[in-house]
Amino acid sequence: MKARCTECGTRYSMDSIRYECRCGGLLELVQDFRGVDAEQLKREFAKRLGERHTPLASGVWRYKELIAPELPLEALVTKGEGNTGLYSPPAVTSYAGCRRLWLKALGENPSGSFKDHGMTAAVSHGRFLGFRRFACSSTGNTSSSLAMYAALMGGEAHVYVPEGTVSENKVLQTLAYGAVVHRFAGTYDDGIRFLREQAGELGLYVGNSVNPFRIEGQKSIIYETAQDLSWQLPDWIVLPGGALSNVSALGKGLRDLYELGFIPRLPRVAVVQAEGASPFHRMMEAGAAELVPEPAPSTRASALNIGHPPSWRKAALVLQETKGVTVAVTDEDILNAKAVVDASGVGCEPASAAAVAGLRRLVSHGIIDREETAVCLLTGHLLKDTDAVGAYHLGGGPEALYANKMNRVRL
């Protein structure tokens, strides 16, 4: 297993874990796809849809040849993650305004979010190297996923979660899985900085997306979406941007599929940020070469509350390669879009709905054409943040355009 610095190209063996290059750049796994026969793999992937008794039943490990061919099956820590639904509710399509829309409901993963795709890969790799102690900084979804997989393999999870700005359901979920939950006054970014400095010494395997195995696992989200659509992706993939690891993983997955000949062309990528935490969008809009961190990120879509996204360089490259765009939306836009997605029977957490709100804005501004098609990645389950549901429907004020009220009756 080898990795390469995405900045300077230096190569490293991944027989031990390493999160960044000596130059400070992020690493990415180097896959050797020589000799891969795409048509034969397509048939193999189709056959594995019927699998139930091996790790290949997972929507991540189904694609093992393209993710971590070197890891032995026995090392894998898996819950059959992936295999989530792809829905086309008419009300959401019409709200977004494009011709055809699919929602990829990643909240149907075992821990309730898309993080499971990457985390099964990272924890499996850590276990393979002999680690028993795992760590992350998190706005909640990463921590519950890491804690779940660490528990499943009988290991230990140490998670660093900011006070206050995180959905309590996620923190409690993490605590229930038995993790050591370290809460601190500060932001996600402070947690990342702390782990960068301390993890090695503390003997912790870091499960954040600076870990290149997270990215390899997360690639499976676009593999699965493409397979589900018979390897014909729509014009656009729209997704929320927080730490931006999902953008980086999406880009790597798309590149794989295109280079291997699984898909005939690259779709365009649209990254949606919340206005209160949109340093990446501001950078792209300004055509700047460097990201200026947002020191006090603030959005009700708590999973997007990240001011210094570690993967911004990788994400910028993905947008360049796919003729992608960025957009920022208000919390009101996000929560109204969420109400529409929820009431369609699909449901999601606030950050996920940013994708739909962003798509709507891009269509209304003519950047995405009404005749085009799109997939929105819904990153987390409705149950991940019920406080947001209560705040919107029971006390949301005039901006809560689709508020549903509670009805008190006597029977």
Added chain:
Amino acid sequence: MKARCTECGTRYSMDSIRYECRCGGLLELVQDFRGVDAEQLKREFAKRLGERHTPLASGVWRYKELIAPELPLEALVTKGEGNTGLYSPPAVTSYAGCRRLWLKALGENPSGSFKDHGMTAAVSHGRFLGFRRFACSSTGNTSSSLAMYAALMGGEAHVYVPEGTVSENKVLQTLAYGAVVHRFAGTYDDGIRFLREQAGELGLYVGNSVNPFRIEGQKSIIYETAQDLSWQLPDWIVLPGGALSNVSALGKGLRDLYELGFIPRLPRVAVVQAEGASPFHRMMEAGAAELVPEPAPSTRASALNIGHPPSWRKAALVLQETKGVTVAVTDEDILNAKAVVDASGVGCEPASAAAVAGLRRLVSHGIIDREETAVCLLTGHLLKDTDAVGAYHLGGGPEALYANKMNRVRL
């Protein structure tokens, strides 16, 4: 489609909806399994595991021939429910004390609970009959499932949820799916009584388990478990008992599998109630012929807060047929068992953990032998009741034997 009264045997056509016999007994669907070739169906069911693009991809509709052969595929309202994991975490097996234990994680269903298995069948039938308005009384899981499927088909959900004794996450989830949520001072049982009297007049299709289609859909839980175990069920199936519809569905499913020759013998069934809401256990223990309702049911496992379980007669019959047993466990037992299940990386809501607590008690009393094997049905997702997680871990007192604490740090 025909139904039969489980009390007096009177038959009814189900071309219109009916929930009970003129004699007051509950109805059950009459299936005509003549001409069914079990071996051929097994092959068909195995083949469908690879399905992704039709309703037969669902872990309910995979078994359509045995559930609702008359419903056209186009009528089905489905989210690919079922297809949930079966886990054997060593820590939970050792806690329960039997030789081999599987946990069926029904909380991995789209709305987060086992109710989706039955609700896809009921809402599909209602839609087939031309209904657009659906209703239920609920401790929370039924209501969120009904609301989700009603939303998915573009219909309306009217749910009756007691004040106070229900997990708020579930109520908010139901509200988010767009249901009209009627909250009232009273119990689940009052809601059922109200709907029995009013639903017909109000034009509502009732999705509670008095509806025999719910039971047919729920049968798929044991079908899927059996298929996953290569049609070799363990010695015991252990499940929590609230409204007891899951017991009645389990029994009907087991009977189907045994009569059709899918399984060589019937496993024994153990029903676990919470001590504060255990009228069924008390009846069985006393060898009484009639259930005496509990007027003030009270347990922290809110999904079990039911004093007058509608399906008690059907459940008693299931226990008779399977040489089954009942047991009651305290809230402390339930919450400690939940902590063990959660920390294993599987996770569940409190009511689900009653199954594990009950199994442990039955093993320790020698009613289930240490050399026997069991499946526990975990009915709901960990995220369904995070208040219970907070109460246990952050303020549970000395009875919370496995409490995990939050750690406040400065980075």
